[in-house]
Amino acid sequence: MMATPRRIQSPKTARPSIGLMIFAIAYLVFLYLPVLFLPVFSLNDSAFIKFPLEGFTTRWYDEALSDQNMIAALMNSLKVGAISAVSATFLGLLAAKAVTRYRMRGAGTAMGVIMLPLFIPEIVLGISMVLLFDAVDLPLSLVTVTIGHIMLTVPFAMAVLIARMDGFDKSLEEASLDLGESAWMTFWRVTFPLVLPGIVSSLLLTFIVSFDEFLIAFFLGGTDMTLPVYIWSQLRFPAKLPSVLAMGALILVASCVLVVLAEWLRRRGVSDEAKKGAIGI
Amino acid sequence: MATSAISQSASQSAGTGARGGLRAWFLRSENARGYALMGPTLVIMFIALAAPLILLLLYSFWTQEGYTVNTTLTFDRYFDIFVNDTSENRLFWTLFQRSVSISGVVTLVTVLLAYPIAYYVAFHVKKYKFLWLILLTIPFWTSYLLRVFAWKIILGYQGVINSGLQSLGIIDAPLEFLLYNPTSIVITLAHAWAAFAILPIYVSLEKIDRTLLEAAADLGDGPWRRFWRITFPLSMPGVISAAVLIFVPTTGDYVTPELVGGTQGKMLANLIQIQFGKSNDWPLGAALALSGLAFVGLIVVFTVAAFRAAVSRVR
Incomplete structure (x- = not known):
């Protein structure tokens, strides 16, 4: 963060910050503790999710990884996530370049439409797409889930990429064009390398959103199940719970690693001004 | 932007x-x-x-008979929901009121809890700001389903709290009031949507020009006056966008009421889903979804306007 010299953080305001700090730490505990019970019970040597803990085991992980249906669902989620991430990032990149580089009439409205999915409950998005795919006789499958996820993740890609596009010096692109490079070569040799961290960050974040998304996949999947939909279908069988927890714990760890990587890339090297905009999402 | x-x-x-x-x-x-x-x-x-x-x-203006859809335009679905004495009418209003009041409480609780954190990170954290922001952001991106499910494990009849208290000998029988009621939905949602409140409020606090606070201090305003007359009004855009970002999607939440709500905690989305599942009445489902969305939209518009007016009076 930018150094702000001579703030009013004088002794007067320094004192209440201890109370605030305790509150903030308590809040972090509230944020993380509930989720930590998933890995804890996934390593507990008991078929029941209850205290006291019985002992350490990895058998639920073995059970999860040998469940063919769960692995199939995992593969489905990876496929849908990868295709959605690449498509949404590509579409987000085009739109982000358009709004940051061209003066366009109605750009605000166009942006509003693209950001709209963030403000509509997922159930409404889900059922309305069911109606559409039924009307055009497109059977519900992973294909329709992917279409839904691309729509859902484009706003995230846009937000990350606009911040990145705004964050570097546009005169670099102009210099390249002035010196005789074509628009295409300028994009590849100037814009793309500068935006690359934003692109990777967008790929990771859109992948996670798609990979973890439940409701739209639930409505649009038909008989094809993504991992969250499979997990949902298993929640009512108590005997399956420990292996579901094991898979859940793996997903949480993988998500955390990807998020930290994505956030680090997103914030690194972006100017302070753009950073403030990017944090908003 | x-x-x-x-x-x-x-x-x-x-x-x-x-x-x-x-x-x-x-x-x-x-x-x-x-x-x-x-x-x-x-x-x-x-x-x-x-x-x-x-x-x-x-x-929402069509009719469905069995598996065929009659595309003659009619207001019948909306009459069933708003005018006629039908089960849809009673169900819609019961679930709509419940959804709106649960989401309202969730929004209030989440924003009130998030504000001090955002304030702390924006004004008091200097060295590890980046770390704090990452820590507060991670839950936002991890699986919603699993975060909600975690609360079912915690609050359940044989759950973490009950079995923990029992093995410590504090209670003899499991507490039944923990799960399957509107309160468990509020707790779960306030946890699941926390990051949506913290981030927008943090951004608006971070943007505040610090020299305004200095000027107020130089002119003799104490910390509380500075907060109420400068920081708080200037952070309103963040508070409002946080509230809208939480209120609108949670009124349409399906997973949480289904997992931790029980029969007394069903919300609007569960009723809509039934029209696309068991009841197989898509036009009614569409009309229910749009009616809910329209009323929620109206509530948001009026509340935000009233709130803005109230805050501008503070200044």
């Missing part, structure tokens, strides 16, 4: 466009080049967002 500046300059150029021929042509071609680039994205958004929503609206 840059868009407001862009649309502003675009509308300015519209005025001068008729006069300067070359300049108008150039700007028009910028428009063309911009929209050509944006085209594929807009096409996808039309196919997957606009077209389905238009179809949803049409469906």
Whole structure:
């Protein structure tokens, strides 16, 4: 963060910050503790999710990884996530370049439409797409889930990429064009390398959103199940719970690693001004 | 964001466009080049967002008999929901009131808890700001389903709290009031949506010009006066966007009421889903979804306006 010299953080305001700090730490505990019970019970040597803990085991992980249906669902989620991430990032990149580089009439409205999915409950998005795919006789499958996820993740890609596009010096692109490079070569040799961290960050974040998304996949999947939909279908069988927890714990760890990587890339090297905009999402 | 500046300059150029021929042509071609680039994205958004929503609206005026849809336009579905003495009418209002009050409480609790954190990170954290922001962001991206499910494990009949208290000998029998009621939904949602409140409020606090606070301090305002007259009003955009970002999606939440709500905690989304599952009445489902969305939208518009008015009076 930018150094702000001579703030009013004088002794007067320094004192209440201890109370605030305790509150903030308590809040972090509230944020993380509930989720930590998933890995804890996934390593507990008991078929029941209850205290006291019985002992350490990895058998639920073995059970999860040998469940063919769960692995199939995992593969489905990876496929849908990868295709959605690449498509949404590509579409987000085009739109982000358009709004940051061209003066366009109605750009605000166009942006509003693209950001709209963030403000509509997922159930409404889900059922309305069911109606559409039924009307055009497109059977519900992973294909329709992917279409839904691309729509859902484009706003995230846009937000990350606009911040990145705004964050570097546009005169670099102009210099390249002035010196005789074509628009295409300028994009590849100037814009793309500068935006690359934003692109990777967008790929990771859109992948996670798609990979973890439940409701739209639930409505649009038909008989094809993504991992969250499979997990949902298993929640009512108590005997399956420990292996579901094991898979859940793996997903949480993988998500955390990807998020930290994505956030680090997103914030690194972006100017302070753009950073403030990017944090908003 | 840059868009407001862009649309502003675009509308300015519209005025001068008729006069300067070359300049108008150039700007028009910028428009063309911009929209050509944006085209594929807009096409996808039309196919997957606009077209389905238009179809949803049409469906709510249609009728379904068995598996065939009668496309004669009729207001019957809306009459069933709002006017006629039908089970849909009673169910809609019961679930709508419950959804709105649960989401309202969730929004209030989440924003009130999040504000001090955002304030702390924006004004008091200096060295590890980045770390704090990452820590507060991670839950936002991890699986919603699993975060909600975690609370079912914690609050359940044989759950973490009950079995923990029992093995410590504090209680003899499991406490039944923990799970399957509106309170368990509020707790779960306040946890699941925390990051949505912290981040927008943090951004608006971080943007506040620190010299304003210095000026107020120099002119003799104490910490509380500075907070209420400068920091709080200036952070309102963040508070309002946090509240809207939480309130609207949670009124339509399906997973949480289904997992931790029990029979007394069903919400609007569960009723809508039934129309697309067991009841198989898509037009009714569409009408329910749109009615809910419209009323929630109205509540948001009025509340935000009232809130803005109240805050501007503080200043």
